[in-house]
Amino acid sequence: MIYLFYGSDTETVRTKAFAWVSAARAKEPRLIYARLSSGEINEETLAEVAGSGGLFVKRLLVLIDNPFGNEKDSANIFIKNIDSLASSDNAIIILAPGISPSIAKKITTKVTKEYKFDRTTIKQTRGFNSALSNALGARDSKRLWIEIVRALRQGDAPEMVHGLLHWKVRDLMEKGSATWTHKDARKMSIRLISILSDSRRKGENLAIALERFALSI
Numbered sequence: 001m002i003y004l005f006y007g008s009d010t011e012t013v014r015t016k017a018f019a020w021v022s023a024a025r026a027k028e029p030r031l032i033y034a035r036l037s038s039g040e041i042n043e044e045t046l047a048e049v050a051g052s053g054g055l056f057v058k059r060l061l062v063l064i065d066n067p068f069g070n071e072k073d074s075a076n077i078f079i080k081n082i083d084s085l086a087s088s089d090n091a092i093i094i095l096a097p098g099i100s101p102s103i104a105k106k107i108t109t110k111v112t113k114e115y116k117f118d119r120t121t122i123k124q125t126r127g128f129n130s131a132l133s134n135a136l137g138a139r140d141s142k143r144l145w146i147e148i149v150r151a152l153r154q155g156d157a158p159e160m161v162h163g164l165l166h167w168k169v170r171d172l173m174e175k176g177s178a179t180w181t182h183k184d185a186r187k188m189s190i191r192l193i194s195i196l197s198d199s200r201r202k203g204e205n206l207a208i209a210l211e212r213f214a215l216s217i
Helices: 010-027 043-050 074-080 082-086 101-108 130-137 141-153 158-175 182-201 206-216
Strands: 002-007 032-037 060-065 091-097 113-116
Touching (some): 002 010, 002 082, 002 101, 010 113, 010 158, 043 082, 074 082, 074 101, 091 101, 130 141, 130 158, 141 158, 141 206, 158 182
Parallel strands (some): 002 091, 032 060
16 A cells, blocks of 8 residues: 655645554554665565564555665666555555656546645644754754654654654765765764664664654754
């Protein structure tokens, strides 16, 4: 089953996708959650994502983050495997903001449900957390910690906050920054991946880990 989040309003697409994931995990806690970036897409990983669970295997909840990004061949590999993903019993969320109409047409015929958010049509009461991403971009540890705490208190899921932080770090890696070298941004990306992995495998509190992350930058 594929759930597609796309449209020209990049910030809202990302916010809504992570909110959907959070709600799904709360509704069905036994789902095994995983998140893949475009650089992690290959034949083997997509086969695992689409694979049917056995009697004693839990269903998967997988978010594929921007399969049509800058990574070579990820788009072609994804399109090649879309039929197996669509027929899978696992819940597969495709986060693909800004995709072209031609690609969208290929995907929407395969999905269980699509969520489209365009800048010209979306009206939102609470959307993209620019204050949080700007604090990370400015490398302002105290302000970032304040914004993370504020977001969590306002009901944002830790996974949603983590997703925004990781997106911003990858954005800094691609575009460059006066406050972040590419090397430093890459280290933060790896660290954020490790934080999320530890929360899944070791049961560590993701919200607390994100606060510690903020205070250490």
